[in-house]
Amino acid sequence: MPAPSRPPADSPLGLLMSTLPRAGRVEWIGLRPARGAAMREVDSVEAAVGAGLSGDRYKGGSGKRDVTLIQAEHLPAIAALAGHDALAPATLRRNLVVSGIPLVALKGRRFRIGEVVLEGTAPCDPCSRMEEALGPGGFNAMRGHGGLCARIVSGGTLRLGDAVEALAEDPA
Template sequence: MAARREVEIVALHVSPVHAYEGRPSDGPRPDPEPVSRDEVVVRAGLGIVGDRYFNHPAHRNAAVTFITAESLAPWPVDPLVARRNVVVREFDVDSLARGTVFRLDSGDGPVRFEVHRPASPCAWMDTVIAPGAFKALRGKGGIRCVPLDDGVLRSGTAELTMVST
């Protein structure tokens, strides 16, 4: 039987553009619309509807990114600044191995995700979070996943089930 527990989806991020391009000293590109969402629509094998990596061939196996809120806790920043799609609390995503499948259900039915690789931080973290954040987030920058089901994720309490490791 799979282990189930409660976690919190702290923030959901969807952006049609990549804001952290170029030189950090020039500052991030402004988003054409607010990135914070109360809910997101997930499509199996494609990602999050409206996100810059949705159905992008180079990111098909890494279209949805997760980070744990605890990784950002040392800094008083908006959790969306890390530009990960799903920010969760009480779920150590960085400890998950490639190929691990987990399921999140925030009230609209379960959505499974398969871990494919780490979501490594970039030098922009020193600019948008704080000096030293880039180095401090190594190994804690989150994960990149492929969604295995269509569904909806909502901010708030969710049930997490580890399907396979």
């Protein structure tokens, strides 16, 4: 079944979908050096087209999952649903924690983080490791809150505090 198409950018629904309340901000950066290895928290990382994030296990992967992002505002919801008081960002194994912008609105469109241009490719669904990380029901606690996968369109350095801004869409 083909993916549903987006409404034309100049249609009423297209205009609503392209209007965001404000820019977001990078709150945390983490790298997964190897499968099952602990996340490594960093202040900045190089992002390269076709190569992913320097030091991340997905470096040089398919391009659809060069970078994984999760919404900071969802961390308390996931924690509550999993029966925890709070969660460290590394527990959820995403590369970037961002605040202030709805990640779901970036699926299928390009956005800029600092000097890097990304394109949202797919929801970042939870994996079975969330049962280990969060306890029984952890997988389901993350469903709908897993974040976004993105490919790198234009490389550069990602830094803590960088703005996260949707790029203007061309009318279809």
